[in-house]
Amino acid sequence: MEKPNSEIQHDINLLSFDIDNTLIDFNTHKSNFRKVWKKHKPEQGVLLAYNTGRLVDDVIHLIEKGTLPEPDYIISGVGTHIYDYNKKCVVKEFNDVLDDGWDLKLVEDIIQNIDGPINEQPSKYQHDYKRSYYFHNATEAVITEIENTFVRANMDINVVYSQEQFLDILPKWANKGNALQWLLRKLNLKASNALVAGDSGNDSAMFDMEDIKGIVVANAHEELYKYTKYRQIYHAEKDCGDGVIEGLVYYGILPEEAIVSSNTDHTEDYIIQQELNSIASEDDKEKLDLILEGYEKAIIALKKNITPLGFSACSIEDNITHGTDENYHSVWARDGAITVIGSLSLVDDEEIHKCQRQTLVTLIENSSRNGQIPSNVRLKDKQPDYSGVGGICSIDSGIWVVIAFYEYVNVTKDIKFLRKYIGDIKETMRWLGAHDSNNDALLEIPEAGDWTDLFGGSYNILYDEILWYRSNVCFGRMLEMLGDYDEAGEYIRWSQVIKKEILQNFWPSTQQKLFQTVSFAERQFTLGDTPYLIQQTTPFDFSWRCDVFGNVLAFLFGTVDAEKAHQTFKFMLGVGVNDPFPVSNVYPVVTPGDPDWKPYYTVNLLNLPNHYHNGGIWPFVGGFG
Incomplete structure (x- = not known):
């Protein structure tokens, strides 16, 4: 990921963060947040609040055992209690607000009479202003009917369904957003002074506040991602606590050195080790001499x-x-x-x-x-x-x-040159953005409309989408160089939406939840789990081939993390895309009779199997690899 500009000035005075699968892993409680927060937290002016479905005692236990740093406030029970951690007491004024229209016994009676596999959660998750249940894979229509049942009983309450399994019934004023608004008023702060972070549907009320700033972690559930997709929210590239840290750096709360590396070392992997052994077996001097000669020849060729x-x-x-x-x-x-x-x-x-x-x-x-x-x-x-x-x-x-303009200015620091042409580049970005004809963050590419100009890719093509993601990052960074932080933020945030769409549509998996909306490619059960980003998707079909260039760029431009990149390079080395050297552009090639075969592939005999864009050897692709 491109590191954000640490010089961005912020007006954030209150952080309101969910805990489970936002700050910490729900199952393992692992997180880098406590360590990083203790080392880099602002000296003054920024309050930390946990806004969670957990009850107060449970949160305090996590703090005491060293899982979480000490906060200033705890908003617990999905917005039903506010606890002043410094004074070690519940803020009782907030309870008076919750009593209005709340009847706990009637809530229990109504839920018991609903037809469905609804089971009460353990007592540690219950209190006077919250009833919590397990209800797995409920549809939106079922949840709406539960809400209507309470309306018919003249009860104005909140029904919160999250993570496709948790059902919470709360007083009408009780949700994470309302509780946060109340706390902000108590502290004489505005919503624009707050930064929230979350991963699931019960966090959506926080993001719904006008002028709120927010972080959605990379592992967020689809319900929250869809809710925040078009909002001015930062969509992190990393999961859980690392994603929150990334967002805090973006908003200027933490310094850039707070970014945590979570890359896994795969050097012991068999296929990777084979490649390393092959390199090590070569004579070092001979290899270096050959590299130097190639470098000198390349400069001569370039100058020609x-x-x-x-x-x-x-x-x-x-x-x-x-x-x-x-x-x-x-x-x-x-x-x-x-x-x-x-x-x-x-x-x-x-x-x-x-x-x-x-x-x-x-x-x-x-x-x-x-x-x-x-x-x-x-x-x-x-x-x-x-x-x-x-x-x-x-x-x-x-x-x-x-992309090239950004890279050039980033190296030369020629801000005068950038200022002269930024208007033209903005028009180019608008022209490119117009190719997102269904507003799904991805570009719709005409057939053969990119570098493979006699090869039949069309609609959402991996290579083009990776470049589109990177160009939004680059344009945002150029605006930052010129001091236009507001518009820069819009492009950086939108780049994260593009990235999410790429991963969702081009990295299929059989691990889909029953009621989860899936892309066309993910509905193809024969596709299974791929260890790479597939070549393209359309509303009508998909290509499961491995676009070597697209996958290489995905890693270089930070669209996939190191773990996914490891799977991809292991696959590509395993099938021999680098034999003969340096690398072919696609695996496997398209042959006559294949559904992807086009009659025009024979024009000038260019795209026969293992030729040109159909699996030919491309030095420049190898150069990126």
Whole structure:
């Protein structure tokens, strides 16, 4: 993950965090939060409150045994009690609010007469203002009917259903949000002065408050994710306490060094070890000499592509063109952007640096009125072309330019250059965002509309979605560089929504809950559990192939964590995508007769099996890998 700007000033005075599966793992109680909070917590001005379904005594027990740090307040029982931890007493004024319209015996009688597998939770979860039950996999319609049953009994109460198993019946004023609002008024604070964090449906009342700031951890249940998807909420990349810490860094409460690494060491894994052993068996000097020679040759080749307009797609003097090959005598957005990114370590070479900058200028200054970056700009007449051969569109060209512009400015610190072109880049982001035609955070890509321009991917394509996620992060970071923290925050938060959608749609699993809404790919039981992000999904079908480039970028850009990346690289090494060297772009290849086979794959014999975009060997993909 890109580390947030620690210089963002905040006006947050109260933290209101759920406990189970937000700060700590519900089953193991493991968490880094206590350790990090004790080391990095603000010296003054920020109060810590736990807002939980647990009762006060249970929370105090977690504090006393060292699982959680000491708070200032405990809002317990899903918003039915407020406990002043410093004074060691219940805030009794809040109880007076809860008595209005509450009849505990009538609640118990109504629940007993409801037809369904509802079982009362143990007594330690019950008190005078809360009745809690187990009710597994209840549908929304069933919960609505329970609410209507209380309405018919003239009872104005709160029915809270969470994690597809917990049913809580509470007084009408009792929920996590109302209790938090009451506490804020008591402390003379506004909702905008509070930061909340949660993982499940019973936390939604906290996020419902106007002007509230929030953190949704990566392991959040679908009910809360959907509820907060379009809100100004930070969706963390990490689970539980690590996700909360990540959010606290984002909001400027904790310093960047508070970020906790949770990566697992897999160097002992058999397949990984085989690769390491193979490398170790080579002669070190011979290997280093070969690397150095390759590096020097690469710089020579790179300089052959320097032109007055930027990096060309090939060396002009070394390549005689025939027919459509003339397209290579252009500055291509995709190729140029990748070249800029890959050559940034050579920024001190004046000739290369000048070409890096000119490549970006050529592409951005030739963008269309609606913000589309050209596919390429021809060298001979400086004319932009917004498509390739046959009018095939190129959605990813603009995404690569946004990413490359950020990487360039991040290295050179040329804020004046950024300020000059930020308006153009914003228009490009709007043009790209318009391709999210159903507002699900993912782009809908026309067939063959990216770098595999004679290969039949379409709709939600892994490679494009990974780039889309990264471009939102990059654009947000550029806005931060210019001091526009509010708009930067919108893009960073939206990037987390994109990431969640990618993982939900492209990493299928058979481990689905009975009433959970699932994507099309997840409904294909024959797909099973994949150890990689699948190639594409559409409303009508999916491709279960492994897009090597897309999966490599997913790891490099932080879309998947180290654990998922380990599974993916183990799979790819196991099936031999790197043999022959460096790497093929897809596994397995598409063969005639396969449902994914398209007649145009035979055009110029380009996409026959193990050729070109159909499993061909790509040095630049290997370079990223």
